[in-house]
Amino acid sequence: MMSRMAVSVGIPLGIGLLFFPFFYYLKVGLKIDVPTWVPFIVSFFFFGSALLGVSYGIVSSSWDPLREGSFWGWTEAQKNWPVFWQSLRGGESRKN
DSSP: OOOHHHHHHHHHHHHHHHHHHHHHHIIIIIIOOOOTHHHHHHHHHHHHHHHHHHHHHHHTOOOOSSSOOOSSSSHHHHHHHHHHHHHHTSSOOOOO
């Protein structure tokens, strides 16, 4: 899980952080007037992707402690997503 999270969170987060000096270089070094919304949208996209990477890293791990998960965790994610959504909805069924 940690290696998958390192990749799925680290890459978008790193790219998002690298765009700040890039936009600074465009504005100060090359004197290109970059609209304020462009760095905002770019950082929103990459930081949002990092947040999705955290979710995928958790859901794609094997929740069975006796079984090793696969490398990418796709089969585990397919099994765990319905359980995750069902737990958000409040379990099996609520009786008042």
